[in-house]
Amino acid sequence: MDNLSRRNVLKAGGALGALGALGVVAPAQASTEWTWSPAGSVAGTGVGADPRWVWDEEADRLVASLLDRGDVPKVNELLRTWTKNDQPLPAGLPADLRDFMERARRLPHWADRDKLATAVEFNEKRGLYLGVLYGLASGMMSTVIPKEARAVYYSQGGADMKDRISKTAKLGYDIGSRDAYQPGGEMIVTCVKTRLVHAAVRHLLPQSPYWTKAAEEEIPISQRDMMVTWHSLPTTVMQKLTAWEVPIPAAESEAFLHSWQLGGHLLGIKDEYIPVSWAEADAQAEQVLDPVLAPTPEGVDLADILLNLGADIDGGVLSKPVLGAFTRFLLGDRIAGWLHIPREPIWDPLLNAAWGPFIAVREGLLPFPLAPESYWLFDEFLRRAALLYLSEARPISIEIPDTNRPS
Ligand code: HEM
Structure with missing residues (x-):
């Protein structure tokens, strides 16, 4: 693969990660009974209501009112200058919005500075794997x-x-950066803005004739949906790293979880639904994520867009097969089949045979002389994926939508 096409492959990987976080997916979600106990949450207690029927009351009411009042364009313009966690909110925001945001930006009492510092170490050590996993596991x-x-x-x-x-x-970039939740970081800002975006979507989508025809629910992005997407991110990533036998000290594993627990809280997920441990996260994911996975025409279309992202540079000749093979390797034959991803005679067997030894060499678990020939190829792929993942996340303004997709 030449450099140019490899670059494309990786660029597509980064973009995919973005998609995952977004909540880019679609249709009939099999609903299972909610039996997960709030005793396993960061709150440790709660009423135990099925989060399928819980949204984000305060944010939803507020943003619906901003949309109805026609305030959204002005608010977006003002919020473009609000980028750092410790930055005062811009002057001129509607008073009710300012009041809400001042509260929404506060870290909860259970935020743990030491764990956040350890999370920085983890993100720095494991940035290469995280880029690929956010992109190709969570994203797809x-x-x-x-x-x-x-x-x-x-x-x-x-x-x-x-x-x-x-x-x-x-x-994905903000949560992994050194000062994510620190005063100079941007993760708190990104989460609070995204919380407002989700609230706008809850108000707008029910007005879309296309969405109402396709969707099974009246109001989108319930607390349950948010946890489903949350599990497609940190829970899936940690499950893969564990399956690959990447050695991770318990403190780093907990710290990574903590950074995502905080992210969930700032996105408006209620503490009683946020798992307190990986064991609780795995149990909840088994209940809410695994059973809902299914193909939809919209999802197949989105996957195709993602797999074609490298096509700008190499016409898709190399990038698409490689991304497809990685998707099959990470998510399995069933999901690859749903997404109409063809089998790759070179890449599929290569990944199956060489990925395990590649990780073992990287982690010092296998002596270097036994490294498979594909070692450098994979290593290069990871490096570039991580780099491009970061470059995808160039400073971009997250804005509250005031319309749906036109058609
Ligand atoms: C927008 C992240 C859950 C649907 C966004 C954005 C981010 C994000 C960063 C802003 C990007 C933009 O403005 O385009 C997340 C994370 C989630 C989550 C981290 C869970 C932990 C969900 C869920 C859904 C969803 C569950 C739907 C079921 C959307 C939609 C938009 C959006 C429709 C954008 C709307 C637009 O501007 O058109 N999300 N999201 N998200 N998210 Fe989520």
Whole structure:
């Protein structure tokens, strides 16, 4: 593969990650009974209501009112200058919005500075794997989460997937950056803005004739949907790293979880639904994520857009097969089949045979002389994927939509 096409492959990987975070997926979500106990949450207690019927009351009411009042363009313009966690909110915001944002930007009492510092170490050590996993595991998985696929497809951002992906990539970049939740970081800002975006989508999508025809629910992005997407991110990533036998000290694993627990809280997920441990996260994911995965026309279309992202540079000749093979390798034959991803006679066997030893060499678990020939190829892929993942996340303004996708 020449440098140019490899670059494309990796660029596509980064973009995919963005998609995953976004909630780009779509249709009939099999609903299972909610039996997960709030005793396993960061709150430790709660009423235990099925989050399928819980949204984000305060934000939803407020943003619906901003939309009805025609305030959204002015608010977006003002918020473009609000980028850092410790920055005062811009003057001129409507008083009710300012009041809400001042509260929404506060870290919860359970935020743990030491864990956040350890999370920085983890993100720095594991940045290469994280880039690939956010991109190709979480990102492609988002296309087989029916409710997410449909919401993304029919909302305003669905009309320009590249732009949308770069905005979503921003969240993945911000949470992994050194000062994520520190005063000079941007993760708190990104989460609070995204919370407002989701609230707008809840108000707007029910007015889309296309979405109402395709969707099974009246109001999108429930607390349950948000946890489904959350599990497609950190839970899936940690499950893969564990399956690959990447050695991760317990403190780093907990710290990574903590950074995502905080992210969930700032996105408006209620503490009683956020798992307190990986064991609780795995149990919840088994209940809410695994059973809903399914193909939809919107998701298949989105996956195709994602797999073709490298085509700008190499016409898709190399990037598409490689991305397809990685998707099959990471998510399995069933999901690859749903997404109409063809089998790759060279890449499929190569990944199956060489990925395990490649990880073992990288982690110092296998002596270097036994490294497979593909070692450098994979290593180069990871490096470039991580780099491009970061470059996808160039500073971009997350804005509250005030329309749906036009058609
Ligand atoms: C927008 C992240 C859950 C649907 C966004 C954006 C981010 C994001 C960063 C801003 C990007 C932009 O403006 O385009 C996340 C994360 C989630 C989550 C981290 C869970 C932890 C969901 C779920 C759905 C969803 C569950 C739907 C079921 C959307 C839609 C938009 C959006 C439709 C954008 C609307 C537009 O501008 O057209 N999300 N999201 N998200 N998200 Fe999510």
